[in-house]
Amino acid sequence: MLLGRLITPARGSRRRKPSPQRLLYSSSALLSLSVLGDSGLEHYRGLYRNRAMYVAPTIAAAGLAGAAAGLTGRSGRLPAVAFRSAVVTGLAGVGFHAWNLMKKPGRLRWDRLFYGAPAGAPAALALAGVFGLMAAGRGFPRSRPPPGEAVALVTAIGLGGNIAEVALLHFRGSYQNRFMYLPIAIPGLAAAGLLAEAAWPGKLDGALASLLGATAVLGPLGMVFHSYGVSRNMGGWANFSQNVLSGPPLAAPPSFSGLALAGFAALALRNEEL
Amino acid sequence: MPDRPRARDGQAPDVFRRGGWVPMRMFRDDEAVDFLIVGTGAGGGTLACALAERGFSVVALDAGPFWRPLEDFASDETEQAKLYWRDERISGGEDPISFGSNNSGKAVGGSTVHFQMVSLRFRPEWLKARSLLGYARDWPIAWPEIEPYYEQVEEALKISGPVDFPWGPPRKRYPYRPHPVNAAGLVLARGAEALGISWAPTPLATVSAPRGMAHPCVYRGFCKFGCSTNAKQSALTVWIPRAIQAGAEIRDLAMAGRVEIGGDGLVTGVVYHREGEWRRQRARNVVVAGYSVETPRLLLNSACPAFPDGLANSSGMVGKYLMTHANHAVWGTMDEEIRWNKGPPSLALTEHWNYADDGKDFDGGYAIMSQGPMPAEWANSVAVKHGVWGIALRNRMMLYNRMAGLKIVGETLPQESNRVELAEEEDEYGLPIAKVTYGNCDNDKRLAAHSIRFMTDMMHAAGARDSWSEGGTAHLMGGCRMGDDERDSVTDSDGRTWDIPNLWICDGSLFPTAGGVNPSLTIQALALRIGDRMAALAARGELAGRRGRPSVTGR
Ligand SMILES: Cc1cc2nc3c(=O)[nH]c(=O)nc-3n(C[C@H](O)[C@H](O)[C@H](O)COP(=O)(O)OP(=O)(O)OC[C@H]3O[C@@H](n4cnc5c(N)ncnc54)[C@H](O)[C@@H]3O)c2cc1C
Ligand code: SF4
Numbered sequence: 001m002l003l004g005r006l007i008t009p010a011r012g013s014r015r016r017k018p019s020p021q022r023l024l025y026s027s028s029a030l031l032s033l034s035v036l037g038d039s040g041l042e043h044y045r046g047l048y049r050n051r052a053m054y055v056a057p058t059i060a061a062a063g064l065a066g067a068a069a070g071l072t073g074r075s076g077r078l079p080a081v082a083f084r085s086a087v088v089t090g091l092a093g094v095g096f097h098a099w100n101l102m103k104k105p106g107r108l109r110w111d112r113l114f115y116g117a118p119a120g121a122p123a124a125l126a127l128a129g130v131f132g133l134m135a136a137g138r139g140f141p142r143s144r145p146p147p148g149e150a151v152a153l154v155t156a157i158g159l160g161g162n163i164a165e166v167a168l169l170h171f172r173g174s175y176q177n178r179f180m181y182l183p184i185a186i187p188g189l190a191a192a193g194l195l196a197e198a199a200w201p202g203k204l205d206g207a208l209a210s211l212l213g214a215t216a217v218l219g220p221l222g223m224v225f226h227s228y229g230v231s232r233n234m235g236g237w238a239n240f241s242q243n244v245l246s247g248p249p250l251a252a253p254p255s256f257s258g259l260a261l262a263g264f265a266a267l268a269l270r271n272e273e274l
Numbered sequence: 275m276p277d278r279p280r281a282r283d284g285q286a287p288d289v290f291r292r293g294g295w296v297p298m299r300m301f302r303d304d305e306a307v308d309f310l311i312v313g314t315g316a317g318g319g320t321l322a323c324a325l326a327e328r329g330f331s332v333v334a335l336d337a338g339p340f341w342r343p344l345e346d347f348a349s350d351e352t353e354q355a356k357l358y359w360r361d362e363r364i365s366g367g368e369d370p371i372s373f374g375s376n377n378s379g380k381a382v383g384g385s386t387v388h389f390q391m392v393s394l395r396f397r398p399e400w401l402k403a404r405s406l407l408g409y410a411r412d413w414p415i416a417w418p419e420i421e422p423y424y425e426q427v428e429e430a431l432k433i434s435g436p437v438d439f440p441w442g443p444p445r446k447r448y449p450y451r452p453h454p455v456n457a458a459g460l461v462l463a464r465g466a467e468a469l470g471i472s473w474a475p476t477p478l479a480t481v482s483a484p485r486g487m488a489h490p491c492v493y494r495g496f497c498k499f500g501c502s503t504n505a506k507q508s509a510l511t512v513w514i515p516r517a518i519q520a521g522a523e524i525r526d527l528a529m530a531g532r533v534e535i536g537g538d539g540l541v542t543g544v545v546y547h548r549e550g551e552w553r554r555q556r557a558r559n560v561v562v563a564g565y566s567v568e569t570p571r572l573l574l575n576s577a578c579p580a581f582p583d584g585l586a587n588s589s590g591m592v593g594k595y596l597m598t599h600a601n602h603a604v605w606g607t608m609d610e611e612i613r614w615n616k617g618p619p620s621l622a623l624t625e626h627w628n629y630a631d632d633g634k635d636f637d638g639g640y641a642i643m644s645q646g647p648m649p650a651e652w653a654n655s656v657a658v659k660h661g662v663w664g665i666a667l668r669n670r671m672m673l674y675n676r677m678a679g680l681k682i683v684g685e686t687l688p689q690e691s692n693r694v695e696l697a698e699e700e701d702e703y704g705l706p707i708a709k710v711t712y713g714n715c716d717n718d719k720r721l722a723a724h725s726i727r728f729m730t731d732m733m734h735a736a737g738a739r740d741s742w743s744e745g746g747t748a749h750l751m752g753g754c755r756m757g758d759d760e761r762d763s764v765t766d767s768d769g770r771t772w773d774i775p776n777l778w779i780c781d782g783s784l785f786p787t788a789g790g791v792n793p794s795l796t797i798q799a800l801a802l803r804i805g806d807r808m809a810a811l812a813a814r815g816e817l818a819g820r821r822g823r824p825s826v827t828g829r
Pocket of ligand 2 (some may be wrong): 417481490491492493494495497500501502503505506617618792
């Protein structure tokens, strides 16, 4: 609801549908929020052993502020700086996590992928930055706003990365609950739909919108399932201080909602172009 | 310690709920049940489930109590000694075995209530050790006959194991993913890689993700002292609840004293002690599953005019060829903090010397596992095995969080002189206690020496500052071995005794050889196979009270 209010333009505006720009800002905001919650907690679990571990949550907070500024119509230099830092930090994070995985003994093995630093997670921060920049009209000097295909493509790639991460971690959880397949199947179809949309614009508008809607729902739904997952650990929610850390990550699923909003932005942009 | 049985009046403890109960079917003592099982551990508990789920009437007795892990298990090593079989036994010979916490449980669920959950399959060739590898003895069953049952057990226990296991024939993926390898396991990993051999996260019977009412492992490392989260997949939390649900009756605090024989030379039931009195449960078949010391003891204690040397003992093999595993260790001090008690004690292993046949000066094999003894256990081992005491012990304990170590599970060879007999002394029930005689042969000593050399190299390659070694044993196997020939074995390949067709054995005492892996997975696979065989025999009318006369048909 809150989200709905945020992405729908202020009262009095003629068009009821949110603009691509608002959608992109909202996507950036949600992705930053997800990274802020997830890396904040996971790095806390890692006791912030390395100072660099403060960087991701800090930049995610800055990105969130930038997106919020954009949503309330206060664009400017600072948000763009935040978005650029998010892109750089996200990419550096991917490298950092990968290095972390490699330095354990032996060749890269499944157990290291399961329990090492998640190689793909920081990419969400980079995506938050990219969508923020797209919303602000930066980085696409010749076309402002960005072309729909570009947004569709970036979103599809983002979904692909997210799916790979979820597939790995749910595999680690042995798909012990059948619903653990949902965040692979639904966003998988949505990503395929976005690629098709980029190739053959306007062909599957309705179906793609439903798939993106379902992907957006995965955010809150995933949080509900992950809360249930936390409750299944020894001591349940009464022992939240341990189980929120050792159970499934509560803040991770909203990244799907964030990506779905970017997908909606791609659709809206296409519709404006057509 | 509960002084009164809990499984009574039509209900049994619910292991998954504090103070909870589940309904349980009850049988009268004078009602001849299809199967009466003595012992509810890896062998008996598994078989009770297999038979009850096939519609046979089953009563299973256990001398130990029926625990609810969530409320009965304390995070206290001393308190948890209540899980062990501590009744007196006499242990002698050149290399006496230590009992109690080392290898014997006394509880519904048996030794699996405090086992360390390492769940490994035999190397296929070991089943034909004599024919294929040239030592010891062949089992009466071949790999294809047991492999499907290994898979069933792994599925039933949701074993958490590596995605690709480096040793053995191609296998189905373990049902659950491996646990994270702790720092103690990474020491093994570093050592293995420095010496150029493979290692893997250990396949364990504790869940790495939720399973039904079982919580995922919390890595506190109390496994050997009873798991209070139910992450551990023991007979108590897996087979027993299923058995009860399928209609089996479990009787806790019920000590079997004698298997009774009728005039026709067949078993008629078991005399057992419960709630202060001796009672007699009638049965068409009796299965003894009390493990390698208590199974032979019960058979020997049941001697009668028709079988003066003990039941099923015409071969003289009851109590003979007892085996244990060599459990030698190398310890070392690391520069970095290890905190080896965190997590199940053996999170990484190498089976290199189980599968490599070159470079050995001994027959058999051994697996090496990372270690994580709890503080009191460690202090005890340092004080007793190395005589460190006073300020020296205190200083040693100050290094607890920087210690690491490796231990083997090493195959010992079966020897007739390693045996269980009856002593003159009697226990609280007036039953003669067991006297165990044990000694290592030259091959056992060569294996141990090889392992200590190798583990010392591994520890130093992994960065240990210093190292020292010690001997030890773990697990029991044999004592009522199965075989192809009734002249030198107690049972056939179905666990059916050669002498008495309705008397069976289903536990670790059936092993003709020990193998270089922990035994419980193989015991459970054997139990499932025996259950299948019993059902097949029943269907063919060959599960006779007397040969040729069907008395049990199941569902
Ligand atoms: C500390 C420890 C760690 C271990 N770790 C591992 C491991 O990591 N992996 C592995 O594979 N194995 C391990 N084992 C070994 C494994 O637990 C045993 O091999 C296995 O449980 C033996 O199965 P069983 O059915 O033969 O006997 P048990 O499981 O011991 O069951 C026998 C039961 O019979 C009962 N009983 C005996 N006599 C009588 C009687 N007369 N009347 C009534 N009841 C009786 C006993 O109370 C007991 O409950 C470990 C054992 C110990 C002690
Ligand atoms: S470490 Fe895991 S299996 Fe061992 S006692 Fe704790 S929860 Fe149970």
